[in-house]
Amino acid sequence: MGDMSRIRNIVILTGAGISAESGIDTFRSEGGLWEQHRVEDVATPEAFERNPDLVLRFYDMRREAIQTKLPNPAHDALARLDVAWKGELLIVTQNIDDLHERAGASRVLHMHGEHLNAWCTWCDTRSRWSGPLIDRPECPACGARALRPDVVWFGEMPYQMERIYAALRSADLFVSIGTSGAVYPAAGFVQNARDLGAQTLELNLERSQGSAWFHETRLGPASVVVPEWVDEVLALS
Numbered sequence: 001m002g003d004m005s006r007i008r009n010i011v012i013l014t015g016a017g018i019s020a021e022s023g024i025d026t027f028r029s030e031g032g033l034w035e036q037h038r039v040e041d042v043a044t045p046e047a048f049e050r051n052p053d054l055v056l057r058f059y060d061m062r063r064e065a066i067q068t069k070l071p072n073p074a075h076d077a078l079a080r081l082d083v084a085w086k087g088e089l090l091i092v093t094q095n096i097d098d099l100h101e102r103a104g105a106s107r108v109l110h111m112h113g114e115h116l117n118a119w120c121t122w123c124d125t126r127s128r129w130s131g132p133l134i135d136r137p138e139c140p141a142c143g144a145r146a147l148r149p150d151v152v153w154f155g156e157m158p159y160q161m162e163r164i165y166a167a168l169r170s171a172d173l174f175v176s177i178g179t180s181g182a183v184y185p186a187a188g189f190v191q192n193a194r195d196l197g198a199q200t201l202e203l204n205l206e207r208s209q210g211s212a213w214f215h216e217t218r219l220g221p222a223s224v225v226v227p228e229w230v231d232e233v234l235a236l237s
């Protein structure tokens with residue numbers, strides 16, 4: 001990796017691949033989530049309108065399953081970096097699991113929402129929620145039986161995009177971990193970062209669709225390549 005001495009501000013993008021070794025399905029590998037369910041049936045506002053029970057059951061199942069999983073060494077390593085890094089650092093995750101937080105990271109931004117939140121379509125309040133939504137429970141804030149998963153569906157705007165672009169503008173290093181580069185706007189972040197002069201590094205099991213945009217790519221399971229990289233960064237800083 002390039003000269004670490006001039007690295008102050010780091011933006012890290014994570015995707016489903018960082019949680020794969022924790023036992024959470026990725027989306028686009030064979031047998032992945034989008035082979036078990038059609039996106040248009042469970043992950044769009046139209047799907048929710050058309051068949052809310054199917055969508056609620058899909059996310060109830062994922063919310064329950066995710067709570068039985070544990071962070072893996074990749075999450076632990078990023079948490080170590082977050083705690084030790086004196087400069088700016090932001091982990092922008094596309095994942096709706098809370099494994100980054102459970103590993104001890106705090107500078108985490110969930111651009112596609114969180115499975116442990118419920119979002120009231122009546123009063124717009126987001127509440128911490130670990131149980132099912134299929135029985136249409138009451139919103140803790142307003143009492144309406146109008147809760148939906150706090151997950152960004154296809155066709156909806158990812159969260160906190162201004163904050164993400166501000167972080168990319170000041171990034172000296174952009175690292176992409178465990179994402180296929182198949183879904184925008186996240187897939188475009190490497191181009192933004194590189195155009196703005198950041199070094200770019202990809203840590204992934206296989207080359208992603210955006211691989212050509214990275215100064216360096218290291219291939220391997222996240223539980224191996226992420227701790228190796230973090231140890232390197234902390235030794236150099």
Ligand code: APR
Nearest residue numbers: 015016017020026027028094178179180183205206221222
């Ligand atoms: N270690 C590192 N990378 C891995 C591992 C692993 N153990 N296992 C899989 N990967 C890589 C795959 O090679 C792939 O490039 O992780 C990536 C997973 O890609 P996707 O399944 O497409 O997941 P992701 O990139 O997070 O999808 C982006 O699409 O469906 C939407 O909202 C959903 O947030 C998701 C978004």
